Amino acid sequence: MSKIIKRILLGLLAVFVVIQFFRIDKTNPPVVSEQEFMALAAAPADVSQLLKDACYDCHSHETKYPWYTNIAPVSWWIANHIEDGRKHLNFSVWGTYDQKKQAHKAEECYEEVKKQAMPLKSYLPAHPEARLSDEQRARLVEWFMALSEGKNLSESTRQGDAGAAPALNEAGGELGEQGEHEQQEKE
Numbered sequence: 001m002s003k004i005i006k007r008i009l010l011g012l013l014a015v016f017v018v019i020q021f022f023r024i025d026k027t028n029p030p031v032v033s034e035q036e037f038m039a040l041a042a043a044p045a046d047v048s049q050l051l052k053d054a055c056y057d058c059h060s061h062e063t064k065y066p067w068y069t070n071i072a073p074v075s076w077w078i079a080n081h082i083e084d085g086r087k088h089l090n091f092s093v094w095g096t097y098d099q100k101k102q103a104h105k106a107e108e109c110y111e112e113v114k115k116q117a118m119p120l121k122s123y124l125p126a127h128p129e130a131r132l133s134d135e136q137r138a139r140l141v142e143w144f145m146a147l148s149e150g151k152n153l154s155e156s157t158r159q160g161d162a163g164a165a166p167a168l169n170e171a172g173g174e175l176g177e178q179g180e181h182e183q184q185e186k187e
């Protein structure tokens with residue numbers, strides 16, 4: 001190996017070592033349960049699971065950081081996705097969105113999932129649990145579509161935590177009906 005190549009490689013190694021000192025901030029902001037999406041939107045268990053597996057790392061304050069998020073420059077690239085993802089859509093602060101924004105975000109969700117733009121392709125190799133089957137995709141599309149059409153999203157916003165699910169149904173509205181619809185489907 002020529003001297004020059006050796007020097008270049010050593011230089012690159014030095015750069016790699018030095019950039020390791022620039023670590024990303026992995027503190028998740030707190031989750032306020034009254035503002036969290038799952039309860040507010042009365043998401044059924046299967047939908048919650050799919051969202052946690054396929055979306056929450058980039059679109060919530062419940063991000064999980066695997067070992068490779070310690071390694072720059074990959075870590076910077078990932079932190080960027082998380083920051084950008086939360087800016088566009090953050091399930092942890094869903095309750096702070098007004099009714100119109102919630103409906104719009106729900107609509108964007110089914111569009112993105114339908115055209116297979118979300119979850120991001122680059123996320124999938126390291127996250128097999130986020131690879132949606134056709135059925136899972138259809139399920140999310142159908143559910144988000146119903147949510148976006150719900151006239152009662154702000155009603156659900158006031159209802160608070162998961163314990164309030166029956167109250168949600170009592171309050172009537174589309175979300176309650178949707179729950180029933182789902183049971184029928186299971187039968």
Ligand code: HEC
Binds near residue numbers: 054085109
């Ligand atoms: C690896 C990180 C990552 C994952 C996982 C992920 N997203 Fe995203 N998402 C992003 C980023 C980054 C953006 C903003 C840039 C863009 O639109 O590509 C975004 C944007 C969005 C938007 C907004 C689009 C717009 O026009 O503003 C929606 C809606 C969305 N994602 C839904 C989802 C849903 C639903 C899932 C799960 C099925 C998901 N995302 C999974 C990173 C992610």
